[in-house]
Structure formats: structure tokens, C-alpha cells
Amino acid sequence: MRILVVPLRWAWRFVVAAILLLFSRRHREGGHAPEGRVERELPASPRAERAVAGLLWAAGLAGLGFVFLYALDDADTQLLGVAIALALGLIGAALIIVASRVLPQERAEEQRPEFAIPTSGGGEHSREAEAERAGLTVREGLDGVSRRRLLGGAGVAAGVGLGAAALAPLASLGPRVGKLLEESPWQAGTALVEENGLAVRATELEVGSFLTAFAAGADKRDLAAAVIVLRVEESELELPPDRQDWAPQGLLAFSKICTHAQCAVSIFRYPLFPERSPGPALVCPCHYSTFDVLTGGNRVFGPAVRPLPQLPLRIDAGRLVAAGDLSGPVGASWGGVREES
């Protein structure tokens, strides 16, 4: 129970203080004369004050309700939310009633300051003249300095040097980009493995199915390590001449990372009724770039510009193995993405 007593006492003090505050305001009318015109009205009524006190009491109870719910095993998020929202809302309602039905209702007028207006032309004491004097003060502070240009130039030189020194360590944030964005763990002979590390077998994939595979021995989080492997009818393939032997038995592999904005290309659209549907394609769920798998990953729809890099495959004792590196850099484009490496 000790745990409950402390917040209880705190809540009680809060309620008492709030009520005292409300009542203390009642007896102080017209204590000072505010500047400017003021229209004033004193709406306080015992009824409004009772309502406010009631709301604050209820708020205190709701707050304690939150503490009680919290102390239960397996505190329920919904009930907790309702309790605390009630406590806050009741206080809010009480304050709004205080502001509109209990405290003096005032409508006051205040004068604005005037700022320097270039068109005003003003006299000796105008805002403009004062601003002018501020500028003069700055210039007077430099009286007697003869070689301002020399000193100013030297100051700029110091600033540039120090600024460069301050910014240079930012280069430590990351490695130099160089060939980093083109790195790939694939080469001829790299085996394809599944997420659990087991080799991908050619027999696992039926026509129209796909799976995600990785370069054996590579970090699965390496952007270039993941490929999507799928099977289509070998007779459908329309690969370019230099890729004729990249898809044994209709098995194709492409980088899993979209060339537009690097999301994982995780949708394989395979036509259920080929006469009426568009051909088999890989789709990225982020911006719906769509790549035709039959022609080697060319973009057919969406904002991607470069084709999805294709991985040449061969089958080695029933297992899938890369026959070479991916056909292009993996991931989004940057300045050097199209340069020959």
C-alpha cells in the first residue's frame, strides 16, 4: 500500500492547490489598473466553481485509477490509456471552465511597437534614426584602424582555414566511396545457399516459383549477396545472345535489390493464364518498378532506370552455382554506377 499512498498524497495536494488557486482569485478584483482600454466582466458563480472542483476531483481519481491499473500484473494498454486520458481531459475541461466561467473575462487593448520604416522619413527620434545611430556606433568602433582591408582579408583567411579544419574530420564518418558501391561477393563457382546456409538445389524450384538465396560465405546483410532465384519455361526465354547459357533449365537469378531505391524485390508475378496476362516479372513493393525476367531483368514499368542485375547460373551436381559475377552494380544509382570498372 505504501506505493499507493505517495501518489495519492501528491494528487491530493495538487487538487487542494488547484482549488485554493481558484478561490484565491475571487477576492482580488481591480487590484491594479492595467494599461490601455480594458473591458472587464466577473462571471464567477458558485455553480461554475463547484463544477470545476468536481472535475478536478474526478481527474484526481482517474489519475489514481491509472496508478491502480499500472500496479496490476499485465497492465492493459487500453485501460491505461483511457485512465490517463480521462485525468488529462478532466483537468483540461476544468481549466477551460475556469478560464471562461470563473475568472474575470477581459478584453484589452495593447499598442504595438513601431519598427523602422524606410519610407517614413522620420525626425531626430524616429525608429529609423535610432537604427541609423546603431550602424554609426559599429563604424565608430573601427576609428583609427588604417589597414582595414588587410586585417579583414587576414580574418577571412583565418576563418576559412579554421572552418576547413573543423569540417575535415567529417570525412572520417565513412570510407571513401571508390569502388565500394560496386563490390560483389559473386564470382564463377560461388555456390548459392538459402537463409539457413544449405545449398540451393535445382529440383527445389518448380516453374513459376521463386526463393531467396545468398552467396555462400558472404554476409547476408551485404547488399550484393542476396539474389532471387526463379524458374520459368525454358522455351519462353528471350535472353540476349551473350546470356544464352545463363539460365540452365529455365532457372534465373537476379539481384534482390531494386535498382531504383534499394528495396528488396519481393514479388514474383507469374502469369496464371499466359494468353491474357503480362509475362513473368519481378516487382519491387516500394515504388512498383517491374522487371521482365525473360529478357534478363529489363525494366518494363515503374521509376527504375537500370535493369535488375542478372547472375549467370550453372548447375553443379544438382546444386546452383554462379557462373560469374552479377551483370551490373547492385542497388540504387549514383554518379559512377554506369562507369566501366
Added chain:
Amino acid sequence: VIRRAVGFFDQRTGAGSALGKTLRYVFPDHWTFLFGEIALYSFLILVATGIYLTLFFEPSSTQIVYHGSYAPLQGAEMSKAYASALNLSFEVPAGLLIRQVHHWTALVFIAAIVLHLMRIFFTGAYRKPRDLNYYVGLTMLILAVVEGYAGYSLLDDLLSGMGLAIGNAVALSVPGIGGQLGTLIWGGRFPGSGAFFSRLYIAHVLIFPVLIGSLMALHMALIAIPKHTQFRGRGRTEANVIGTPLWPGYALRSLGLFFCTAAVLFALGGLIQINPIWQWGPYQPYLGTNGAQPDWYLGWLIGALRLMPHFDVVIDSYTLIPNPFWGGVLFPGIVFGFLYAWPALERRLEGDHAQHNLLDRPRDNPRRTAIGAALFAWVATIFFAGAADRAFVQLGVPYEGQLWGYRAASFLVPIAAYFLTRHICERLREGEGHPGRRSSAVSLTRNREGGFDELPEAED
């Protein structure tokens, strides 16, 4: 007690008279003035709930195997960041409540800023002398959007990881320096080095909140110096401000608004689920899900990325401008660039260099209102384009057809909005006595029999 407290500080700082003036600071009454206050109060709630969350969250991309109480993810590989967010949601009492309140508040925070910005724009409140403060406000909006993105990216669930992948692609697309920029921020190639999450974390919990908080203080100082704007009305002139003084009326009313805002946000956080990260699962660069949507304030950017036709600017073999630049950098650059440039642009267009303390109603300046409506309609169209995949899934409207429709709409809708708004404003102005023109009201005078006589209309 109050007198002694004031005396204590006055004898040490001389702040007594300033306090007296502050207490009588006058707030003009209009409901549209509350958006800014809601944004301010949301920020306070974000800081409070955010501090609580930092006590449990571990910003680390180190991969571990999950053994917490959420059964479907038992044994899954995930980052410590994601695991600690799951822990916070399932193990910590009231942890899920606070996390959801924090997320809801972020959404409301930015929504309130945008509504506030629209109020400022359509009533001409940004005009001299408040243009300076308008720039501060716009800067806070940009910071708030980046802050929100950093916040939901920290959790390292599947959706936030996909968001970061896109963010990295946008960084890589910056002409000339993109490759190096992305590599520097992420500490290597995406998904980045272990340092990246520390950077994202410190940006989210310290750097951006401090920047936003400081600008907020500046924002309020720059409101108080020339005092609030007000709409035209009885006794209101360019030189005065009429309304409710801070003490006693406005302070308590505004405090009431704070509590009501908090009540709504805690009710939302308690009752309406938001970002159930356990359903998305942990992020790995090779995982993706269909139907991925960002928080609402990034919807306009995903829409722009999706709508942009597929072209890069390539010179020889050098890719000067990769595609994500258009939607991810250029589009928000144009929108914010226009908003920053507008006050100066309008001064030049209208040749109006005067100080303005009285607000226009939107109809009072049809051109400004029409331009604002066109800009808003443009951004809104592209925002809705970002939800085209949801319309496809839920309503079956073909995605490709929608995309072409939205491409056309992104040109036509702003033009239509411009002319329609301008027409409506002008018609509204015709239909009533405008403060700047001759009054159509009838003046009455009491006659000797106790009835009323109509006074002849005054000649101009």
C-alpha cells in the same frame, strides 16, 4: 506569497515590470490561432514521452536471436534495436502506451504545423515584419519531418528498414557528391556500419530536438516582439492589438488546451493501435513487403518517387542525376523553395513594402489564396498518388491506370484549383461590403416617435 515571490526575483533581476507586461500581453481571439499552440504542446508531449522511451531503447544494429515473450518471433534474427522496441512494447508496463502516444503525437505535431502554415499563408500573416518568423517556422517544419523519419527508422522493423533503404538511395542520387554522401552518413554501403544507428539515435534524441526547441523559443520571441496579428474588426487597427490578456484568461485557457491535446493523444495512444512493429518483423536488406506505407508526412515524397517517369540524366557514362533525386530531393526542394521565396516574391509582385499587422481573410487577396490552393492541391495530388497501391489492393483500381491518371492530375488539378479558388474568392468579394470599399450597410437613427429612420448613404 505571490508578492514575496515576485519581490524575490525583482530584487535580483529587475524582472518585475517585464513580468507585469508579460502578464498583460494580449492574445487576439480566433480559433485558427490554436494550431500553432497544438504544435507547441505536441512537442512538449513528444519530449516527455521520448525521454521515457530512451530509458528502454537500445540503438544498436548488432544482430541477436530473439527470446522474448512474443511467440511468433521466437528464434528470429534481429537487431538489438528492434528487440528492445519489442521488449518495450510487451514487457514494460505502460511501455506500449507511451510508445504509441509518442508515435501519434509525432503525426499530430506535423499535422498541426502544416495547418498552422496554411493559416499563416492564407491570411497573409507572413508579411513584413513577420517574414523572418515565417522562415523560422518553415525551417522547423523541415526539421520536424526529418526528425519524424529518424524516429520511426530507429526501430529497425521491416518498414523502417525499407524507408532507410529509400533514404540511402535518395542520398546517393544527389548530383556529384551522392555516392560519397550516402557512404559517409551510413558509414559504408547500405545498410551501413554499426555506427549508423548511434548517429541516427543521437540525431533523433538530441540534435534535432534541440534545434527544434531552440527555433521554437526564437519563434515565440519573434511573435511577441511585434505582437500577434489580428483580423480586422471593431477597434482593431494596424497599431493596436485587441483580445484576451495572458493573465488570467488566456494562460488558463491555453493550459486547458494543453491538457485537452494531451488527453486526445493519450486516448489515441491507448485505444488505437499504431505501427505494430511485431507484425512487420525485423528488417534485413533482402526482405520486403507489399503495401508498405510511410508515416503520413512522407506520403507526398513516396508519391513523387512513384510518379516520376523512369529517366536518369547521364553524361557519357557519368550518371549526373539518378532518378530518386526528382521525387526525393527536387520535389520537396521546389515546394519549400517556393514557400521560402514567397514573401519576397509577393512584395515584388504587389510592390507592397509596408508593415502589416492586420490579417487578410483568404478572399481579400484572391491571387495569393489561389496560388496557395494550387500549391496545396499539387502536393495533395502527389500525396494521394503515394497511396495508389492501397487503392489497388482495396478497391481493385488498376495501378498502372491510376499512375497515368495521377500524372495527368498533378498538372491539371493545381491549375483547376488556381482558377476555381480565384473565382470563388472574387465572387465572395462581390457579394459583400469589403472593408476597403463602400459599405452596403444601412445606417439608422432614432426618431422622435421612438421608431427608426434611415439615414441617407454617405457620399464618398
